[in-house]
Amino acid sequence: MTHLQTNDLEEVQSVVAGIYCAHSVLTSGGASADAAGLDLIRRAPQPVVKLHYGRSVRIDAGTFPRLMLMQTCLDGSGAAEQGSLRAELRRGQTVPLSPGLATRLAFDSRFAQQSVRLDIERVEALCSSWLNVPALDRPLRFDLNPFSAALEQAWSQAVGLIVSYARSGLLLPASAIANLDEFIVSLVLSQHPHNYSDDLRRPQKGLPPRLVREAERLMRDGELHQTPSKIAAELGVSLRTLELGFRAVHDCSPSEFLRRVRVAKARETLLAPKATTSVTEVALANGFLHLARFSAYYREVFGESPVHTLRRSQPRGTLAMAVG
Template identity: 35%
Template structure:
């Protein structure tokens, strides 16, 4: 150890929390000082365990210092990283976490999933999504305040809010404006959660409520691949004509039905039915039918028959050219139809489809 009095606390952080954490009075809250050192090798060792095999390269020729602490509350952790000397950190795979990167002093910048970002105190933050790489350069003096959220917890919160199940991780836009608009709300709630969890008297009851508010604010106010579902107007109690039309569409979505067919099933004039759908569902009847057909297509791809194909499903449901279908499918569900089909075939134990050879 260097003779400067700095202390290194060894921990086991992979998935189960620190093995030598200080347990707070509130159940479920654990605190640990992971490292406080000027030794680069020690810092690298701990950093790679905190952030899934990440690498750390300090700036050459500058004095280096690192202090890492973590406070855990269930599926959410706050990592406080204070860095001296600057350098570059590389995370080859974010793993099964969502990460909100904030700064209490100094700046960092980099790229994640092909998008650039900059973290500036009280002005800019960054959101990293699971299964993607990240590279960031940090200033000579940087005080990171990072919230790490287990993917399963945030995905479950999304399903509780929307009733929609996720087949893959939510993909957030990386850059987050903390000064203006919805991003400011995310920042305020995140800061409140972080400040509370760092207190010795932190209450698990209060932290549970704040964590729920944080998850909701991230899903509602930060843009991501599933934002369209949350942006949809909240459903109102539908009149009888809308319910009848929906029942007819649900029963005949796989058939080439027309607006006239739906109007006849609803038993009201077309203009009245259109107005009722827009008021209650936010879209006219045929747009609602198209949404149902895409949901049916997703079900067919996720639970495929042996001979199912993307082109076959699109044609059977009248969803147009496979290329245009794929573009709209990705926009709606955050993944390509072929990805859904591949996952569905794997889950059902079916062999992968081999690409057709051109003659």
């Protein structure tokens, strides 16, 4: 985690350019006494940054090369222009900025932002997977409008989880990171309009039952960092085809089925624990970052909390390790 607090605007500009892209910054309305501040909360795979300039600024970011940014206004107000389109930025709103467009930003002196840089290759690969095509035939671009209220709430919770883990310094298992990053990408791709939204809404046929069974095998026997999109890619089908197949056979989504598989694997570990086994360790190892939700899922399936399972399975003298 990188923290910067300074009155040197050029220093902030240099750090921001290293994270995002080269840009020019002009102050307007006179300089403010407030220092600029930047926190690089998470570096990779999709950086999270908190930033305020402490003064009114106008920014020219050129064509936003290879930069897909979800920008949330935490305080103050501003505006974003991409090409001929413009969006106002208000507190508690997130606006997606897409690559390859002439981009200009204007922030008032109180403006503070928290932004997530999405991995463009990851977003476009997921979109092409949903469409069942090898690659997109044009760059993916989101509508320059604030998120809906429902998406804003889900986005805020997901990014809040990322921030809390980044600040804790906890080293997450690959399965947990893969699930969290795919979730935030799929959240925006499925819930905010973009230039492929109409294509994604077109009817598709579901997966044949034999391939649903093969997908189930991959979920049960594959690596823990498997995600529905990776399974769809391995089967050579779109994620929507996989979804339709699972709904026809199991009346649930692939994500819900995979969650059941992981809850079952977690139970296997809790029923045969080591002396140092903890619920937190087991949850994270199986791709669950939100411990309260893991406990709720577990109780729903097995009728008891994971802590209870571990306590009655734990060797004598090690009960104190159950929750940690």
